[in-house]
Amino acid sequence: GAGVSQSPSNKVTEKGKDVELRCDPISGHTALYWYRQSLGQGLEFLIYFQGNSAPDKSGLPSDRFSAERTGGSVSTLTIQRTQQEDSAVYLCASSLAAGETDTQYFGPGTRLTVL
Amino acid sequence: GNSVTQMEGPVTLSEEAFLTINCTYTATGYPSLFWYVQYPGEGLQLLLKATKADDKGSNKGFEATYRKETTSFHLEKGSVQVSDSAVYFCALIVGGAQKLVFGQGTRLTINP
Numbered sequence: 001g002a003g004v005s006q007s008p009s010n011k012v013t014e015k016g017k018d019v020e021l022r023c024d025p026i027s028g029h030t031a032l033y034w035y036r037q038s039l040g041q042g043l044e045f046l047i048y049f050q051g052n053s054a055p056d057k058s059g060l061p062s063d064r065f066s067a068e069r070t071g072g073s074v075s076t077l078t079i080q081r082t083q084q085e086d087s088a089v090y091l092c093a094s095s096l097a098a099g100e101t102d103t104q105y106f107g108p109g110t111r112l113t114v115l
Numbered sequence: 116g117n118s119v120t121q122m123e124g125p126v127t128l129s130e131e132a133f134l135t136i137n138c139t140y141t142a143t144g145y146p147s148l149f150w151y152v153q154y155p156g157e158g159l160q161l162l163l164k165a166t167k168a169d170d171k172g173s174n175k176g177f178e179a180t181y182r183k184e185t186t187s188f189h190l191e192k193g194s195v196q197v198s199d200s201a202v203y204f205c206a207l208i209v210g211g212a213q214k215l216v217f218g219q220g221t222r223l224t225i226n227p
């Protein structure tokens with residue numbers, strides 16, 4: 001079946017602009033995660049959604065970052081007033097449930113470059 | 116806090132060599148442990164996992180054993196191939212937190 005998809009695959013933006021990154025999880029997966037992969041920080045957790053529960057936003061680096069998940073499926077990560085340090089690959093993952101033994105399946109990522 | 120420390124890379128080996136990539140962890144509680152792999156130009160894929168002490172995860176000839184006494188989850192393969200060239204990430208989840216905590220990654224290059 002189809003895996004996790006993300007769009008766009010690449011995004012170049014100017015400092016100060018807002019960007020939206022999209023994630024389509026695997027059908028039927030109730031948990032959705034966003035991570036960021038950057039040279040300086042490695043792979044770091046940003047936010048996670050589980051069903052209709054309030055999201056865990058503990059990894060968001062600043063209030064310029066926000067995410068929503070509509071209808072329990074598609075998610076959008078929004079970065080406002082982008083800064084150069086936001087340049088990274090943004091990864092989305094989904095899992096069937098949110099237990100620690102549930103495998104997280106990752107999308108191909110969106111490479112964000114802030115000029 | 117929870118953290119993962121991996122063997123520093125890059126690691127370069129010849130084909131058919133024995134591979135070990137060390138991984139140790141610090142966790143509050145009893146984590147589940149994972150190895151993820153990122154092949155060139157591809158996304159992160161789960162390689163193997165172990166959810167309790169003494170469990171051995173295995174896949175594609177790779178193995179790792181959850182050692183609670185040494186807080187380790189070292190990745191091993193008896194005979195590597197050029198196609199194993201990739202970046203390998205050790206990771207954990209502690210129950211209730213749900214988020215993966217990753218090590219810094221180890222880049223492996225296998226020469227023919």
